[in-house]
Amino acid sequence: MIIGFDFDGTVVDSYTPIEEAFKRSLGVRYPWLPGKSLWAKLLTKIELQFERPSFGGHGKTHRSPFFLRTKFFETWFLERAKLSKPIDDVPELLKRLKEDGHVVLSFSAEDFIDGMKVKRLKIAGLYDLFDDVIVFGREMTLDEAFRLVRERYGNETFIWVDDKPWRFIGRGDKNTEFVWYYFPSTAKFVEKNREKLALIPHLHVIRDLWSIFDVIERIKQERSS
Numbered sequence: 001m002i003i004g005f006d007f008d009g010t011v012v013d014s015y016t017p018i019e020e021a022f023k024r025s026l027g028v029r030y031p032w033l034p035g036k037s038l039w040a041k042l043l044t045k046i047e048l049q050f051e052r053p054s055f056g057g058h059g060k061t062h063r064s065p066f067f068l069r070t071k072f073f074e075t076w077f078l079e080r081a082k083l084s085k086p087i088d089d090v091p092e093l094l095k096r097l098k099e100d101g102h103v104v105l106s107f108s109a110e111d112f113i114d115g116m117k118v119k120r121l122k123i124a125g126l127y128d129l130f131d132d133v134i135v136f137g138r139e140m141t142l143d144e145a146f147r148l149v150r151e152r153y154g155n156e157t158f159i160w161v162d163d164k165p166w167r168f169i170g171r172g173d174k175n176t177e178f179v180w181y182y183f184p185s186t187a188k189f190v191e192k193n194r195e196k197l198a199l200i201p202h203l204h205v206i207r208d209l210w211s212i213f214d215v216i217e218r219i220k221q222e223r224s225s
């Protein structure tokens, strides 16, 4: 099978350190600024606005607002990357999936700054563990990225793992299985729109990445019967 993993909130906990990363990057970029803790809190609130569900609208690429493409945010992303921690011993998990013969992809959206996602995958030590790294949102849309997966790896079952299930709505094909990795920081956005999940066929929910092995077994049984 082809297994695609999102990045933030799926293979790394990059949410817990958001505020601390703001504090550190303010220290680096604006050492003279008073009240850094308060600024960090405010910036965290703003950043989380960008994490909220957008239903639909994934069919296009977009450029982030100018203030998010500044040196300050670049510093913030790098500080955030340094503080991020792999979830559930994901390096070992990726190795095991590959040993079992699966194609393992990194399948995630670009950050506010071009090239940042690849940089953060490398800092996390995960980049080389994937068979392929596909980043959408800037040069290609999510739909184009999905088609690229099909062109490169064929039509076998694609298991798509993401902590933001609203991204699944209207995506994929009949050979796609959707796995919502329930990550508390982003799951709270889903709670208000729970009924939207009914729009996703073949949806599995896991709270531990290693449960992906149970999902694989279940899919094998369902698809063979």
Ligand SMILES: [Mg+2]
Residues within 6 Å of the ligand: 006, 007, 008, 009, 010, 162, 163, 164
């Ligand atoms: Mg995510």
